Structures are given as structure tokens and as C-alpha cells.
Amino acid sequence: MLIDGRKEGAIASGQSESYTVTPGRHNIQVRLDWYKSEPLELDLVEGEEVRLECGPRTGISAELNAIVSPGGALYVKAADETVSGSQEGVWSKIVTLADQKLAEYSDAHTSEHQLETRRTGIHLFISYRREDSPDVCGRIYDRLIQQFGKEAVFKDIDSIPWPAYELFPMEQYRLLRMPHCTHSDFVMPMLSGRGCTFTCNFCYRMDKGFRPRSPESIVEEILYLKKEFNISYIAFSDELLMSSKQRTIEICESFLKANLNIKWDCNGRLNYATPEVLSVMKKAGCVFINYGIEAFDNDVLKKMQKALTINQINKGIEATLAAGISPGLNMLFGHIGDTRDSLNSAVDFLIKHDDGAQMRTIRPVTPYPGSPLYNYAIEKGLIKDIRDFYENKHLNSDLFAANFTELSEEELYSELSKANIRLMENYFENKKKLMVEQTQHLYSTRDASFRGFRQA
Numbered sequence: 001m002l003i004d005g006r007k008e009g010a011i012a013s014g015q016s017e018s019y020t021v022t023p024g025r026h027n028i029q030v031r032l033d034w035y036k037s038e039p040l041e042l043d044l045v046e047g048e049e050v051r052l053e054c055g056p057r058t059g060i061s062a063e064l065n066a067i068v069s070p071g072g073a074l075y076v077k078a079a080d081e082t083v084s085g086s087q088e089g090v091w092s093k094i095v096t097l098a099d100q101k102l103a104e105y106s107d108a109h110t111s112e113h114q115l116e117t118r119r120t121g122i123h124l125f126i127s128y129r130r131e132d133s134p135d136v137c138g139r140i141y142d143r144l145i146q147q148f149g150k151e152a153v154f155k156d157i158d159s160i161p162w163p164a165y166e167l168f169p170m171e172q173y174r175l176l177r178m179p180h181c182t183h184s185d186f187v188m189p190m191l192s193g194r195g196c197t198f199t200c201n202f203c204y205r206m207d208k209g210f211r212p213r214s215p216e217s218i219v220e221e222i223l224y225l226k227k228e229f230n231i232s233y234i235a236f237s238d239e240l241l242m243s244s245k246q247r248t249i250e251i252c253e254s255f256l257k258a259n260l261n262i263k264w265d266c267n268g269r270l271n272y273a274t275p276e277v278l279s280v281m282k283k284a285g286c287v288f289i290n291y292g293i294e295a296f297d298n299d300v301l302k303k304m305q306k307a308l309t310i311n312q313i314n315k316g317i318e319a320t321l322a323a324g325i326s327p328g329l330n331m332l333f334g335h336i337g338d339t340r341d342s343l344n345s346a347v348d349f350l351i352k353h354d355d356g357a358q359m360r361t362i363r364p365v366t367p368y369p370g371s372p373l374y375n376y377a378i379e380k381g382l383i384k385d386i387r388d389f390y391e392n393k394h395l396n397s398d399l400f401a402a403n404f405t406e407l408s409e410e411e412l413y414s415e416l417s418k419a420n421i422r423l424m425e426n427y428f429e430n431k432k433k434l435m436v437e438q439t440q441h442l443y444s445t446r447d448a449s450f451r452g453f454r455q456a
């Protein structure tokens with residue numbers, strides 16, 4: 001139960017609870033998982049008692065005790081009976097009755113929402129589609145097997161409510177550190193969309209396609225995070241904010257128009273990293289772009305279906321650095337076509353463009369179930385099945401789950417070990433240089449803004 005946006009207690013199925021509030025105007029909402037009902041506004045006089053009912057609009061499974069649907073899925077409303085003046089003193093009383101049972105409720109509301117409940121063994125999916133808006137559809141999380149139903153996804157992702165930020169310890173969460181945030185920045189991850197427009201063969205995808213949020217919806221959430229929690233840095237954590245040049249520019253222009261004045265980072269694509277795009281990103285506050293490069297060899301890139309070339313990688317990174325944005329450089333090793341030479345080219349490239357923002361290491365390519373590379377591994381007999389993958393092959397993301405190269409396993413590990421040692425030595429050499437310079441600067445200039453050696 002939320003009263004004026006604050007959690008005041010919990011109410012279980014079939015139970016009644018009483019809450020006491022001061023006279024005056026109040027907003028009453030119910031929340032289930034991360035969904036909230038529309039607020040019910042009450043204006044209470046001293047001593048007034050109001051009886052309310054709440055429940056799910058689309059039905060609830062008592063077995064799962066969970067419902068996932070857009071914001072309007074829950075309701076709180078006045079019950080038929082209103083009792084006035086039954087209590088002495090200055091307080092008013094709100095009595096809220098809990099939800100009705102699924103069968104009763106779905107009988108009464110099938111005209112409003114078409115429900116489909118399906119059981120197959122231990123799998124239980126409930127999917128629905130709103131009759132008034134067929135594009136709004138959803139699915140209920142199956143807690144029994146920790147799996148999502150596959151029938152439908154939200155197409156209009158602007159209709160998905162934001163996380164219930166107020167229920168998290170935001171004072172601690174906002175201390176998340178990301179590349180190029182300062183000690184005074186408060187950071188929060190956010191999604192600008194879901195999915196990706198590319199089809200790299202090692203990438204497992206929960207859902208096909210790309211579902212962007214509108215720039216307005218992104219701006220609205222950032223404004224809320226700024227106002228409520230003083231967030232000054234947004235870490236866009238979805239697969240790909242830079243999904244096209246046009247969309248990237250649109251998002252940045254909406255940030256500038258709203259005068260957001262925040263820092264942010266995102267995942268990006270080097271084939272869209274042109275001076276024109278990067279310049280508007282920089283103006284809109286972008287400080288770091290995490291690029292999935294994955295290989296510095298045209299043959300391997302082609303086999304990965306990465307839709308990138310060495311030429312695009314070089315140009316994109318140079319343009320990013322020239323725009324004053326720090327690039328994140330991610331590389332894999334052990335893909336079909338990888339050799340000692342392709343690994344050494346990747347290490348040389350990383351060292352050449354390292355700006356010290358993050359320690360770079362190269363990780364083995366992993367054929368996650370759901371990816372075309374996993375199917376290839378099954379075909380070639382490198383992995384037997386999903387059980388074999390999780391129980392015997394994929395034991396740690398820094399170890400190889402399968403060998404797709406012509407090198408022996410011994411050679412594979414020995415080459416990766418040499419490569420990562422080179423990268424670490426480079427990182428710590430740079431760090432050492434930076435700290436020596438910082439120390440000299442501190443004592444030679446008597447720098448009063450210095451905040452300690454551990455902050456370097």
C-alpha cells in the first residue's frame with residue numbers, strides 16, 4: 001500500500017488492513033512487484049473513515065502471487081460503503097480490502113481484457129493483449145522455473161512503468177562508479193531501449209528485434225532521477241543506444257532541448273561513430289562510449305557477422321578520441337579464424353588507443369545458448385547440449401568453453417595469458433606514471449584541492 005507515494009504496509013490476498021492518516025488530501029495506490037495502480041485521490045475530513053477495495057485488473061495467480069502488466073493492471077477504488085465519523089480524535093481512517101480471487105475476477109472482467117492462461121507441465125505462462133490497444137501485450141513472469149513466457153513482448157516499451165526507484169536504497173545505489181564520473185557525481189543505470197539492430201553470431205538475444213524508447217520518455221525519466229535523487233550521470237545499460245546515426249542524434253538533441261546538463265555513457269557502434277554524430281553526443285554530455293570491437297582482423301570480424309571492418313574501427317576510434325569522448329574497447333579471442341597474429345593485432349590496437357579509463361583485458365569468446373555460435377558448437381561436437389555447456393564447459397567467463405581455433409587448448413591459454421599480461425603491464429605502467437605526476441604536482445603547487453592518493 002502506498003499512501004502519498006510512501007509504502008505504508010502490505011496487504012495479502014483476502015485480507016483487510018487499516019491505515020490512519022491526517023485529515024486533508026491523500027493519494028492512495030497499490031503496488032505489486034514493480035507495478036503501481038493509478039492513484040486514487042481522497043480528501044478526508046477529521047474523523048472520516050473510508051472503505052476501499054484494491055486488486056488486479058487482469059487477474060492474479062494465487063500460486064505465483066505475481067502479475068506483470070502495464071501500469072493500469074492494478075486498481076484501488078472506493079467500496080460501496082462509506083462510513084463517516086466513526087472514530088474519535090483528529091485522525092481519519094482508511095480501510096482497504098484486498099483483491100478478489102482470480103476466477104471471480106476474470107469472470108467479471110473478460111470483456112475488458114482477454115486472458116489466456118496455459119499450463120504445460122511445470123511451465124505456467126499467462127499472456128494477455130489489450131483489446132482496446134492490440135499493440136500493448138505482455139507476459140507474466142514464471143517464478144516456478146525462472147523463465148519468461150515466449151508468447152509476446154511489450155512492443156510499446158514506453159508503456160512499461162519505470163523501476164520503483166523510491167523503494168531502493170538510492171543513497172547507496174547512486175554511488176555506483178562509471179568511467180569518467182567524478183567523486184561528486186551520483187550515477188544511475190537506465191535503459192534507452194531493448195534489443196539491437198545487429199546479429200553478431202556470438203550474441204545471445206532474449207528477444208528478436210529492436211524496441212526503442214521515445215526520446216521524450218528517456219528525458220522524462222532522467223528529469224525525475226535528477227529531481228528526486230540528484231543523479232548527475234546516467235549509465236545507459238541497454239545493448240545499443242547508438243542504433244543508428246539518426247536515432248543517436250535525435251536522443252542527443254532531446255537532451256540539449258531539455259537542458260538536462262548531465263554526463264552519460266552508453267554502448268555504441270563504430271560504424272555510426274562519425275564526427276557529426278560524436279560532436280552532438282559530446283555536446284549532450286556523453287563522456288564514454290563502450291564499443292564492442294571484438295576482433296581486429298577482417299576475416300574474424302566477417303566470421304563473427306560483426307558488420308564492422310578494421311577501417312571502420314580505426315576511423316571510429318580516432319573520431320571518438322578527437323571529439324573528446326573516451327572509448328571503451330572490448331575484444332574477444334578464440335573465435336573461428338582467430339590466430340596468434342589476430343590476437344597480437346588486437347593487443348597492439350588496445351595499447352595504442354588506451355586512455356587509461358578502464359583496465360583492458362581480452363576474454364574468451366563464449367558460445368552462449370541462444371546464439372548462432374552455440375548451434376555451431378553443437379554441430380561440430382564441441383558441446384553436447386545445454387546441460388553440458390553449463391555443467392562442464394562454461395565454468396568461468398575467463399576460461400574457454402569451447403575451442404573454435406586451429407590452436408591446441410594449451411596454446412590458446414598460453415597466448416591469452418601473454419596477451420593479458422602485456423595489457424596489464426601497460427595499464428599499471430600508465431597508472432604509475434599518472435600517480436608520480438600527481439604527487440609531483442601536489443607538492444610543487446601545494447594543490448589544496450587534492451583528495452588523497454587512493455583517489456587517483
Ligand code: SF4
Pocket residue numbers: 196197198199200203204239240292
Ligand atoms: S554483440 Fe552488440 S552489436 Fe552485436 S548483436 Fe549483440 S548487442 Fe548487437
